[in-house]
Amino acid sequence: MGVNLETSRFFTRDFEENGSMERVTLFLNLANDPTIERIITPRLALTTAEYYAYQLEKHVLVILTDLSSYCDALREVSAAREEVPGRRGYPGYMYTDLSTIYERAGRVAGRNGSITQIPILTMPNDDITHPIPDLTGYITEGQIFIDRQLYNKGIYPPINVLPSLSRLMKSAIGEGMTRKDHSDVSNQLYAKYAIGRDAAAMKAVVGEEALSSEDKLSLEFLDKFEKTFINQGAYEKRSNFESLDTAWELLRIYPKELLNRIPKKTLDEWYTRRPSDKSANKDTRDNQDKPQESENLIDA
Structure with a gap:
């Protein structure tokens, strides 16, 4: 149109x-x-x-x-x-x-x-x-926010996760649908990414030398989150499980005590676990390997 x-x-x-x-x-x-x-x-x-x-x-x-x-x-x-x-x-x-x-x-x-x-x-x-x-x-029921600054940095797709949202997400994640740590990991990623954006803005004002060690960790997380989590190939097929494993790799940048959005029980179970561990719900993984494609597509 x-x-x-x-x-x-x-x-x-x-x-x-x-x-x-x-x-x-x-x-x-x-x-x-x-x-x-x-x-x-x-x-x-x-x-x-x-x-x-x-x-x-x-x-x-x-x-x-x-x-x-x-x-x-x-x-x-x-x-x-x-x-x-x-x-x-x-x-x-x-x-x-x-x-x-x-x-x-x-x-x-x-x-x-x-x-x-x-x-x-x-x-x-x-x-x-x-x-x-x-x-x-x-x-x-949700929005995906495309960010011009991320596009200029070569991030594809240039999705800014902070203003993006899904009102249906809470009803479609968790044990039996994706993985039981999904909600906690998502909340922690949002929080750390927001802190990283704030640290980047502070760096632009006072310089990196004036930042605390925690701020520098936030900058490292910000850079890796955009380059390894948000950034994907145009035809890359990444499952929810692969995304969650990548998220844990990023969160391990921080010591456990700084991951305050994740319950201790979940941290103890997943913080030291590696992607090679076969721990996800097998039925859910099998279902995800067989996505239901749209039979017809209408473009206007």
Whole structure:
């Protein structure tokens, strides 16, 4: 929606190269196409997805990009109708309008199909408080925040984990689903990464010589976390278990007493354990080795 030719060619080329084009239904609205067409494009895509999911009982992935262009089209139509503007000129009903798109993901009782949405939007001036990302954050079940600074450092994918979140994570991790240490490790990684970012900001002001030994450990963790945990190859397949093992390798940078977000019992069990130890839930590992692929993909 409202994309340039370069973006449209990127998606088309990627679908062709990985052999998924025959399973893709593509709705394309370029930047120079009519505004009203931009507004109906996501609804056409989602109606098609609902047919695949609830009539043909397929598992459908819907990628919507760029929702910012869609919202700009809403503002343009609202201004033409001389409606009272809301925040930054966007219509006051934009929250309701976006919810009619995002909330069409999910499942229907009595049907085996499902719809998964990945809406993509750009933040004007990298402002997370802008109405578009702000309202989207209230409606959706999670966000992945792409960071320009990480991209410039060569980290791929450049995901900033601090503003990223999943509201469903707590219901899908733990013993029997991933691994029993998952929640504790995640909390500790978040905390140490935040401390590392603060230490990096302090270093820029006072220099590394003025930092404490703990701050220097935080800087070491920050660098290794971004380069070994966040950074992945474009086609790398890393399991949850491999990620958790990598996380423990990073956390061993710190002495045990500094890992205060992890219970002592969990520390005693995992702090000295190495990835070669076969300790994970075997049934869960077997299930993870056989991911369920989406049968159809719709891109708008």
